[in-house]
Amino acid sequence: PDASPGYCWPMRESRSEVLIRLPTEVQPTAIALQHYSKIATPLGTVSSAPKDFTVSGLDEKGQDETLLGSFIYNMHKQPTQSFPLQV
Numbered sequence: 001p002d003a004s005p006g007y008c009w010p011m012r013e014s015r016s017e018v019l020i021r022l023p024t025e026v027q028p029t030a031i032a033l034q035h036y037s038k039i040a041t042p043l044g045t046v047s048s049a050p051k052d053f054t055v056s057g058l059d060e061k062g063q064d065e066t067l068l069g070s071f072i073y074n075m076h077k078q079p080t081q082s083f084p085l086q087v
Contacts, residue, residue: 027087031055033073034080051075055085 033050055068068085 025060028057028068028085029087030082030084031069032080032082033071035073035075055083 033053035050050073052070052072054070057066057068058064059066068087069083071083073081
């Protein structure tokens with residue numbers, strides 16, 4: 001995927017939700033979050049990078065939600081960061 005400025009999945013609010021439906025049941029062990037690096041921007045900033053986020057899983061009916069983890073994306077580290085999920 002292209003993580004260059006302008007080719008991302010923009011979130012307009014300070015709080016947003018993303019739902020990803022998979023065709024089969026999975027047991028995820030980690031999630032990776034990628035944001036463009038500051039060297040890829042004209043101003044050299046990544047102020048729009050996410051910070052605090054949570055990951056939840058839904059049962060096959062999409063009704064029961066389970067918290068898989070709460071994380072902090074550090075914009076001063078690598079653009080792609082991996083976070084282990086509670087399974």
